[in-house]
Amino acid sequence: MFDQVCSLSKHIFSNPTDTKLKLGPLSCIKTYTPHFIASPYFECLRVAGPDYLASAKASADVLFGQQSSEFSEILHEYGMKMMEISKRIIKIILMCLGDGCESRFYESDFSKCHGYMRIVNYTPPETVIEKEVEGLGMHTDMSCITVVYQDETGGLQMRSKEEGKWMDISPCENSLVVNVGDLMQAWSNGRLRSSEHRVVLKRFVNRLSVAFFWCFEDDKVILAPEEVVGDGCSRTYRSFTCLDYLKFRENNEEGKFDRIAYTVKDFAGIKQ
Ligand SMILES: O=C(O)CCC(=O)C(=O)O
Ligand SMILES: [Fe+2]
Numbered sequence: 001m002f003d004q005v006c007s008l009s010k011h012i013f014s015n016p017t018d019t020k021l022k023l024g025p026l027s028c029i030k031t032y033t034p035h036f037i038a039s040p041y042f043e044c045l046r047v048a049g050p051d052y053l054a055s056a057k058a059s060a061d062v063l064f065g066q067q068s069s070e071f072s073e074i075l076h077e078y079g080m081k082m083m084e085i086s087k088r089i090i091k092i093i094l095m096c097l098g099d100g101c102e103s104r105f106y107e108s109d110f111s112k113c114h115g116y117m118r119i120v121n122y123t124p125p126e127t128v129i130e131k132e133v134e135g136l137g138m139h140t141d142m143s144c145i146t147v148v149y150q151d152e153t154g155g156l157q158m159r160s161k162e163e164g165k166w167m168d169i170s171p172c173e174n175s176l177v178v179n180v181g182d183l184m185q186a187w188s189n190g191r192l193r194s195s196e197h198r199v200v201l202k203r204f205v206n207r208l209s210v211a212f213f214w215c216f217e218d219d220k221v222i223l224a225p226e227e228v229v230g231d232g233c234s235r236t237y238r239s240f241t242c243l244d245y246l247k248f249r250e251n252n253e254e255g256k257f258d259r260i261a262y263t264v265k266d267f268a269g270i271k272q
Pocket of ligand 2: 140
């Protein structure tokens with residue numbers, strides 16, 4: 001499935017810019033983010049749930065005409081699989097947070113989660129002066145969890161908690177990277193950490209990744225349950241609605257990921 005998603009996506013990204021911009025920020029469909037928004041070397045296509053088929057088809061129809069259904073069918077299958085995987089992962093995470101947490105909180109807090117994916121094509125500059133070029137600058141994800149498939153090129157890096165050193169997350173065949181996002185950090189009262197990460201590019205090597213973001217519904221009020229906070233501990237985040245946080249990030253980033261000036265801690269963290 002990854003191979004199919006990758007080869008169909010490469011085909012889409014190989015279209016001329018003018019064609020891709022039919023899906024761009026100034027079009028009515030707005031599923032394509034061109035170069036120079038997140039970074040000069042980053043472009044992406046967004047496929048939104050819950051109807052992945054309709055979302056992918058809307059993009060494919062504009063690019064290839066109505067007869068093409070291969071792309072939308074495979075992305076639908078991929079989206080459904082990612083939903084299933086995300087549910088399984090979150091249930092395991094809840095189990096790790098305490099006895100009975102899964103049965104207590106899955107239905108009440110996570111059953112309305114939704115997902116969307118970003119297929120990202122990284123094109124490094126042809127002349128590289130510095131040793132390392134960032135395809136996507138340091139950031140945290142605004143999700144509960146993110147499930148990432150990266151191709152064999154590598155380049156994903158996470159910042160270690162203690163020393164803030166960059167660690168390579170090397171690609172491994174048939175493996176996915178699972179990343180905790182900001183919403184889960186706040187919901188778990190900081191027991192789970194939304195990791196800072198970035199993507200560095202290799203000279204002359206194109207890179208493709210598919211990131212699936214699993215998020216709370218927009219009007220969800222996020223507040224760590226007492227059982228998760230734990231006896232004798234206090235809340236480190238005030239309650240907030242998911243959409244308010246997404247808007248806060250949007251307003252502060254102006255579409256760029258090149259600095260991490262504001263995170264969920266700045267938005268809802270309670271000063272201790
Ligand atoms: O391309 C990758 O491997 C990661 C992308 C990412 O971090 C993101 O889209 O938020
Ligand atoms: Fe990310």
